[in-house]
Amino acid sequence: MVLLEELHVLSARAGQAWRDGGWKALAGRSACYVSGRVGALGLRRNEYRVAELRLDGIDIPSVTCPFEGLRVFRVTRTAQLDELVAQGCADLRRYVAGAERFLRAGAWAYVAYVGSTIAHVTWVALTCRSKQALDSLPYGVRESGKEAVLSRVLTMREYRGMGVGKYVTAWLLRDLSREGVVTMRCAVERRNTASWALYERLGARELMTIRVVRLFGRVLFSDSSAACDATGTSPMAGEPPSEKAQE
Numbered sequence: 001m002v003l004l005e006e007l008h009v010l011s012a013r014a015g016q017a018w019r020d021g022g023w024k025a026l027a028g029r030s031a032c033y034v035s036g037r038v039g040a041l042g043l044r045r046n047e048y049r050v051a052e053l054r055l056d057g058i059d060i061p062s063v064t065c066p067f068e069g070l071r072v073f074r075v076t077r078t079a080q081l082d083e084l085v086a087q088g089c090a091d092l093r094r095y096v097a098g099a100e101r102f103l104r105a106g107a108w109a110y111v112a113y114v115g116s117t118i119a120h121v122t123w124v125a126l127t128c129r130s131k132q133a134l135d136s137l138p139y140g141v142r143e144s145g146k147e148a149v150l151s152r153v154l155t156m157r158e159y160r161g162m163g164v165g166k167y168v169t170a171w172l173l174r175d176l177s178r179e180g181v182v183t184m185r186c187a188v189e190r191r192n193t194a195s196w197a198l199y200e201r202l203g204a205r206e207l208m209t210i211r212v213v214r215l216f217g218r219v220l221f222s223d224s225s226a227a228c229d230a231t232g233t234s235p236m237a238g239e240p241p242s243e244k245a246q247e
């Protein structure tokens, strides 16, 4: 099942690469994919910064829509994806391996379309179960309905650097705030300056650093320089990860 999902996503991405730049883009992206997969084998060490943003008492910056025709949807059920597909929109399940599994685990997807094309997706977990499905890093989400973890944030290659990520993130933060969420967290690999810039521009601060050692993708060991949040409780308080997930 997982393999089938991965194959669907690969064929969709290969098609996109071909449309973007013919065989050169296809060869370049295939090389990136293979080196990423090979790099994930064996022992790996990564360092992540956890960003936190308190949504109560702040004005979430209003970000101007970067171009006409950009629409954002909050998707919480697979039936909503079917409706979008019926309206001619691209199927998220063809672009994100595991999309159906994440939704079944209770995760929400914020999907931005330009016309019928997917420009951006951010996944959000409000429960331990959905957090574990999305992201195996050891930092938690307390099930009060007031905390959200953002994960698997992706702007499609052809829309990067155009303000789409910032617009969608501000949009979803406002949406989460209306739902009663007061704290947003997100883990960003230390060398991912683009992703860090995105959260920093919206007012997030660094909460802690997590160091992880993985063997074949599974977290073997982790430690953190955990700071305490405003309530004095460690953000590591969430359930420990129990299943393999990719960040």
Ligand SMILES: CC(C)(COP(=O)(O)OP(=O)(O)OC[C@H]1O[C@@H](n2cnc3c(N)ncnc32)[C@H](O)[C@@H]1OP(=O)(O)O)[C@@H](O)C(=O)NCCC(=O)NCCS
Binding pocket: 152, 153, 154, 155, 156, 159, 160, 161, 162, 163, 164, 165, 166, 167, 187, 188, 189, 192, 193, 194, 195, 196, 197, 198, 201
């Ligand atoms: C990280 C990512 C989601 C950013 O999305 P994006 O749509 O390109 O971001 P935006 O264009 O909205 O830029 C947001 C801010 O980050 C800054 N930024 C964007 N790319 C940057 C880069 N490569 N280096 C430094 N800053 C960058 C922008 O300048 C902007 O700040 P500004 O408004 O003050 O100028 C996108 O690069 C991506 O999908 N990367 C691959 C997947 C990934 O790394 N996901 C994150 C996992 S945590």
